[in-house]
Amino acid sequence: MTESNTESALLEVRDLKVHFPVHEGVLIQRQVGSVKAVDGVSFTLQRGETFGLVGESGCGKSTTALAVLKMVNVSGGQIIFEGQDIATLNESAMHPLRKRMQMVYQDPFGSLNPRMKVGDIIGEPLVVHGVSRRSSEYKQRVRQLIDQVGLLPDMAGRYPHEFSGGQRQRIGIARALALNPALLICDEPVSALDVSIQAQVVNLLMDLQRDLNLTVLFIAHDLSVVRHISDRIGVMYLGKIVEIAPRDELFDHPRHPYTRALLDAVPVPNPIIEAGRAQQLIRGEVPSVRNPPAGCHFQPRCPLADSRCREQRPVLTSHGLASVACHNV
Amino acid sequence: MTVATSLLPAPAQHGPWVAFTLRLIREKPLGAIGGALFVLFFFCGLFADVISPYGMNETNLLERLQAPSFSHWFGTDHLGRDVLSRVLVGAQLSMLVGFLAAGLATLVSIVLGVASGYFGGKVDMLIQRFVDAWMIFPDLLLLIAVISVVGAGIPQIVIVLGLLYGIAGSRIVRGSVIGVKENMHTHAARSMGARTMHILIRHILPNIMPVVIVLFTTRVGATILTEAGLSFLGLGIPPPAPTWGGMLSGTGRTYMYLGPWLALAPGLCLTIVVYAINVYGDALRDLLDPRMRGSR
Numbered sequence: 001m002t003e004s005n006t007e008s009a010l011l012e013v014r015d016l017k018v019h020f021p022v023h024e025g026v027l028i029q030r031q032v033g034s035v036k037a038v039d040g041v042s043f044t045l046q047r048g049e050t051f052g053l054v055g056e057s058g059c060g061k062s063t064t065a066l067a068v069l070k071m072v073n074v075s076g077g078q079i080i081f082e083g084q085d086i087a088t089l090n091e092s093a094m095h096p097l098r099k100r101m102q103m104v105y106q107d108p109f110g111s112l113n114p115r116m117k118v119g120d121i122i123g124e125p126l127v128v129h130g131v132s133r134r135s136s137e138y139k140q141r142v143r144q145l146i147d148q149v150g151l152l153p154d155m156a157g158r159y160p161h162e163f164s165g166g167q168r169q170r171i172g173i174a175r176a177l178a179l180n181p182a183l184l185i186c187d188e189p190v191s192a193l194d195v196s197i198q199a200q201v202v203n204l205l206m207d208l209q210r211d212l213n214l215t216v217l218f219i220a221h222d223l224s225v226v227r228h229i230s231d232r233i234g235v236m237y238l239g240k241i242v243e244i245a246p247r248d249e250l251f252d253h254p255r256h257p258y259t260r261a262l263l264d265a266v267p268v269p270n271p272i273i274e275a276g277r278a279q280q281l282i283r284g285e286v287p288s289v290r291n292p293p294a295g296c297h298f299q300p301r302c303p304l305a306d307s308r309c310r311e312q313r314p315v316l317t318s319h320g321l322a323s324v325a326c327h328n329v
Numbered sequence: 330m331t332v333a334t335s336l337l338p339a340p341a342q343h344g345p346w347v348a349f350t351l352r353l354i355r356e357k358p359l360g361a362i363g364g365a366l367f368v369l370f371f372f373c374g375l376f377a378d379v380i381s382p383y384g385m386n387e388t389n390l391l392e393r394l395q396a397p398s399f400s401h402w403f404g405t406d407h408l409g410r411d412v413l414s415r416v417l418v419g420a421q422l423s424m425l426v427g428f429l430a431a432g433l434a435t436l437v438s439i440v441l442g443v444a445s446g447y448f449g450g451k452v453d454m455l456i457q458r459f460v461d462a463w464m465i466f467p468d469l470l471l472l473i474a475v476i477s478v479v480g481a482g483i484p485q486i487v488i489v490l491g492l493l494y495g496i497a498g499s500r501i502v503r504g505s506v507i508g509v510k511e512n513m514h515t516h517a518a519r520s521m522g523a524r525t526m527h528i529l530i531r532h533i534l535p536n537i538m539p540v541v542i543v544l545f546t547t548r549v550g551a552t553i554l555t556e557a558g559l560s561f562l563g564l565g566i567p568p569p570a571p572t573w574g575g576m577l578s579g580t581g582r583t584y585m586y587l588g589p590w591l592a593l594a595p596g597l598c599l600t601i602v603v604y605a606i607n608v609y610g611d612a613l614r615d616l617l618d619p620r621m622r623g624s625r
Contacts, residue, residue, distance in 0.1 A: 069520050071516070071519065071520055094522070095522045098520065098521055098522035099522070102520075102521065103517065103520055105513050105516075105517060106513075107513055110512050110513040110514065111513035111514055111516075111517055112514055113512075113514040113518075113531070113532055113535070113536070114536070115535035115536055115538075116531065116535075124518065124521065124523075124531070125521045125522075127527075128518070128521050128522055128523045128524075128527060129521075129522065172517075175517070175521075179521070
């Protein structure tokens, strides 16, 4: 049910693969393998919804986002954005579409050019897409954006180093909104911020999402943030999506053993319950993406693994409201 | 929001240049002295024609080989020419060669370094192997070989020195371009659809400027010194133009015992100018590099 309604879908990712070749040799280089950062990921973003993508570091969340933006080479699969497959488009064909999808970055310090004034940073997408910096349209839009993200008008003339992390992230959001994008990709936009500031920025994103009817792909590893902002959530593990479900369904009835382990790892802010609850902690390390395990990727660490898991790779199948990739659900 | 706003540093009362100069004087006094000395020599060179008391080739055989005095501050040479006037015009030539050659060198470094660092891959590989091959030759050997083919003169020297230092310096530019290229703001610009020229001009160049400024100042010193070396060997700007290197090797060496001031005047000028620009360049490097901030 979650993956069907194609008419209202803004973005549909089908069997996306991003493989980075690994070369060896000094003079004559030969490919000795590949890092399968994203290996067969499929999901759909309906217009106006917020889709959360969670998973631990290195599982391919950010690479998925970069692939949707065509910032890395796509090795296979389709990325259907507004009805058009962009996976095979070249850069000049992508140029007009770049207006329609914008990104908010994780690092509020590195993502703003230290030698540009805030007003110029926010207006940069307009300049890139042909709006003159001297036009009244430009000036008006920059003023409007500064106001929209809760900054003060006189901040336009300052440099990024004069701002705090939360303010910088607001600048980054204003820049992403400048071209009125349909899709906003947020790659861990609050994980570099203090918890008190995180809430402000997340609430700003939610307000903007509602007011501007944005479709948001929200990447994070902080489950509470994702729960707060997302309509639906996809859980990634080692380059694959293991479970997609509506937010409440995922948190109330996690089906995949990895999802359950993730949720169990979140501490409960009550020492009595915390001490008494049964926790399913996963052992071991994430296997290498250069040499993933046979069968189910999660099988070496899974408490439910059996012989079928070691041989056969599970695919996403519908279970009620959720889609789960597990033999034992 | 309002809380964070009140924590912002008070706006500076001075412009950025004044503030930077004050910081230079406070944190790097030696560098500031170097900078001041260099500026002094620069203006001496710029206005050499106006301030020199005698003509540079004005001979007075009655006043040959006179020791420094009030009428001839740095003495006179074997043809009775005023050494001060010649040193001043020499400063002009040194500055001209220094600035033009260092400017050309910096331009070459930027073009090669940015192309190599930003585009990477095969372009980088080709340019860097060429730079490797170029750097194998000792500077002076290459200079002597080229100058003896194309002949001596200011344009030739500027071009040869510019290429020589420019190609070697491209490594430094390349390194910092690679660093800036990986910054997320460059990535953000690419993802919003910015063209390569836009990224180079708005994102790469402004962020490598500290490196470029330091590269330029140190190159001014290096080219002045190398030009003096070439003139000393007779491969620099041909006489009767009074270059410092030429004065050292010509009258300076021949009349060293009769008139030591003939060698002292251009030698001291050369030493002071090169030392001044080097300490100034070092101070600039320390102040412009955020990683060096707070260290001595």
